[in-house]
Amino acid sequence: MITARALTKEFKIPRKQPGLKGAIRHLIHGTYDCKRAVDGVDFSIEQGEAVAYIGPNGAGKSTTIKMLTGILRPTSGEIRIHGVDPQKERIKNAKNIGVVFGQRTQLWWDIPVEESFSLLKNIYQVPDEVYSENLRLFQEIFGLSEFMGHSARKLSLGQRMRADLAAALLHNPSTVFLDEPTIGLDIGTKEAMRELIQKINRERGVTIILTSHDLRDVEDICRRIIVIDHGKVVCDQEIRALVAQYPMDRGLQITLSAKSPGLLEALRAKEGITHAAMEDTHTLSVEFDPNLHTAFSLVKEIDQSAVILDFKLKEPSIERMIEQIYRSGEGAK
Amino acid sequence: MRSVQIFFQMMAANLRGLMAFKADFLVSFSAGLLSQTIGLLFLGVLFSNISTVAGWTVFEAAVLYGYMFVGEGMMTLFFQGTNGLWRQVRRGEIDRYMLRPLSLEQQIFGRDINLAGAGTTMTGLAVLGYSLSRLNIDWSWWRILVLLASLILGPIIRVNINFACSAAVLLLDGGGIKGIVDDLYEMGKYPLDIYPKAFRMLLLTLVPYAAISFVPAAVLLGKRPVAYILFLPAAAVLILLLRKFVFHKAIEHYEGAGN
Numbered sequence: 301m302i303t304a305r306a307l308t309k310e311f312k313i314p315r316k317q318p319g320l321k322g323a324i325r326h327l328i329h330g331t332y333d334c335k336r337a338v339d340g341v342d343f344s345i346e347q348g349e350a351v352a353y354i355g356p357n358g359a360g361k362s363t364t365i366k367m368l369t370g371i372l373r374p375t376s377g378e379i380r381i382h383g384v385d386p387q388k389e390r391i392k393n394a395k396n397i398g399v400v401f402g403q404r405t406q407l408w409w410d411i412p413v414e415e416s417f418s419l420l421k422n423i424y425q426v427p428d429e430v431y432s433e434n435l436r437l438f439q440e441i442f443g444l445s446e447f448m449g450h451s452a453r454k455l456s457l458g459q460r461m462r463a464d465l466a467a468a469l470l471h472n473p474s475t476v477f478l479d480e481p482t483i484g485l486d487i488g489t490k491e492a493m494r495e496l497i498q499k500i501n502r503e504r505g506v507t508i509i510l511t512s513h514d515l516r517d518v519e520d521i522c523r524r525i526i527v528i529d530h531g532k533v534v535c536d537q538e539i540r541a542l543v544a545q546y547p548m549d550r551g552l553q554i555t556l557s558a559k560s561p562g563l564l565e566a567l568r569a570k571e572g573i574t575h576a577a578m579e580d581t582h583t584l585s586v587e588f589d590p591n592l593h594t595a596f597s598l599v600k601e602i603d604q605s606a607v608i609l610d611f612k613l614k615e616p617s618i619e620r621m622i623e624q625i626y627r628s629g630e631g632a633k
Numbered sequence: 634m635r636s637v638q639i640f641f642q643m644m645a646a647n648l649r650g651l652m653a654f655k656a657d658f659l660v661s662f663s664a665g666l667l668s669q670t671i672g673l674l675f676l677g678v679l680f681s682n683i684s685t686v687a688g689w690t691v692f693e694a695a696v697l698y699g700y701m702f703v704g705e706g707m708m709t710l711f712f713q714g715t716n717g718l719w720r721q722v723r724r725g726e727i728d729r730y731m732l733r734p735l736s737l738e739q740q741i742f743g744r745d746i747n748l749a750g751a752g753t754t755m756t757g758l759a760v761l762g763y764s765l766s767r768l769n770i771d772w773s774w775w776r777i778l779v780l781l782a783s784l785i786l787g788p789i790i791r792v793n794i795n796f797a798c799s800a801a802v803l804l805l806d807g808g809g810i811k812g813i814v815d816d817l818y819e820m821g822k823y824p825l826d827i828y829p830k831a832f833r834m835l836l837l838t839l840v841p842y843a844a845i846s847f848v849p850a851a852v853l854l855g856k857r858p859v860a861y862i863l864f865l866p867a868a869a870v871l872i873l874l875l876r877k878f879v880f881h882k883a884i885e886h887y888e889g890a891g892n
């Protein structure tokens with residue numbers, strides 16, 4: 301189990317005047333600006349959960365992950381990971397967890413991947429059977445063998461991230477932290493990464509804590525989301541419950557035979573239409589409040605001023621749901 | 634014991650990584666040789682006009698150079714990771730070390746091998762050996778002991794000075810201190826007697842470059858009583874503790890690599 305209680309991190313940013321005089325003055329007076337990146341975060345995550353930790357840029361996601369993994373010292377508050385304080389017992393905690401940072405590799409830069417793995421095997425004291433079983437699994441999903449002999453420096457981003465995820469899982473950690481693991485990856489690699497993460501979560505009961513801007517990651521892997529904004533938790537729920545709770549504006553996608561002048565303006569003028577735009581020359585996208593309109597009544601109305609070739613209903617996506625959470629958060633301020 | 638084994642495995646991997654670039658290998662090795670030889674030229678120029686400096690002849694002074702080169706070379710060869718900690722912070726390497734179940738020191742010590750250090754060490758040993766052979770030293774058992782101890786403790790002191798300085802740069806968030814310590818390194822190449830008292834104390838205690846070179850040389854050459862050699866182990870213990878303290882403080886202040 302993972303718990304965070306009133307977790308807070310303030311960064312002290314030195315306020316230095318330029319030049320030598322400023323440096324000396326700073327040394328004596330030591331004035332700092334305080335930046336509160338994480339502000340009283342509470343949560344508790346059971347073993348085997350898969351949780352998405354999401355929020356806009358600068359919300360404090362990475363800072364939270366860094367505190368949970370023992371890299372950063374909290375300013376105040378408490379963390380327990382399987383009963384261990386990651387700051388006080390960094391090494392003990394490190395044995396239990398696996399970590400992937402999308403922007404940075406955890407591998408040795410100049411050493412062949414193969415050799416990095418065998419070093420990690422020794423460092424984490426991974427038993428031979430576990431090691432070869434894991435390598436077999438990674439090979440099956442990732443096809444690692446094609447670049448096992450290359451040093452991390454020479455890998456493409458996709459290869460490196462596959463190697464990085466494999467390296468983080470080599471010692472069968474009970475919890476895995478993934479900070480933007482799919483950033484910048486091609487679709488194929490993204491899917492392979494999701495597959496492996498999903499597999500170890502479902503089949504091995506590994507706890508997953510994931511931050512990502514790609515909501516496909518969230519949908520495929522996680523069952524719960526914690527949304528953070530300005531360092532504070534603004535929502536912590538099962539994704540399914542969240543979908544039920546947010547009666548979303550519905551969306552319609554309509555294919556027209558030709559562009560119809562005046563149609564968009566007419567739609568936008570109506571009450572209960574939250575969005576109307578042409579996606580391309582023939583595709584009209586409309587979002588509406590289901591309390592005021594039905595998809596059928598709208599289609600019928602549009603049909604009177606344009607020729608409809610096809611239409612479909614858009615499902616409420618997590619993406620739009622999260623947008624709403626942010627919006628309502630902004631409104632509360 | 635297991636951590637020692639992992640350390641050696643890391644070093645072996647580093648070395649194999651280096652061997653992959655055979656050309657680099659030779660270039661950095663010769664660079665080490667060359668840069669120290671240029672240092673020696675300066676010694677030659679210095680002694681071309683004057684016969685002694687503070688009572689030390691050219692070969693006696695060369696012993697100091699030899700010791701400093703050996704310390705420098707061993708550090709560069711095996712413990713290059715103690716250099717430029719701030720750079721490792723910026724690249725997120727320290728963040729990575731923190732994720733591993735190993736001590737940070739072990740990972741920093743085991744980070745890198747630089748073959749320029751092999752060139753420097755060999756130059757140092759050659760200069761030391763040749764100078765000592767020209768000095769008619771009576772090699773009694775205790776002199777041999779002093780020589781061995783100084784060749785082991787010297788590099789240890791050198792590495793710890795470097796590590797402490799690198800950690801202090803992190804802690805104070807500035808490069809000023811590195812310039813000062815580098816200047817003190819140059820001072821370690823000459824007889825202590827030419828400096829004012831405050832510097833002598835500094836070079837024997839807080840930044841003990843003199844314990845690497847001057848202390849064993851002065852004892853071997855009979856310029857100081859045998860008991861003077863005690864500065865060597867004392868300085869080693871002191872700098873070790875100082876390094877541990879400064880590094881601990883630096884990590885306590887560590888705020889991560891940023892984004």
Ligand SMILES: Nc1ncnc2c1ncn2[C@@H]1O[C@H](COP(=O)(O)OP(=O)(O)O)[C@@H](O)[C@H]1O
Nearest residue numbers: 311337357358359360361362363888889890891
């Ligand atoms: N080492 C640091 N020093 C100062 N400020 C930092 C540091 N790391 C992060 N921050 C600030 O803290 C806030 C949260 O950052 P971060 O946790 O990286 O956000 P996220 O990962 O959600 O995008 C940002 O405003 C960022 O600029």
Ligand SMILES: [Mg+2]
Nearest residue numbers: 361362363479
């Ligand atoms: Mg981030």
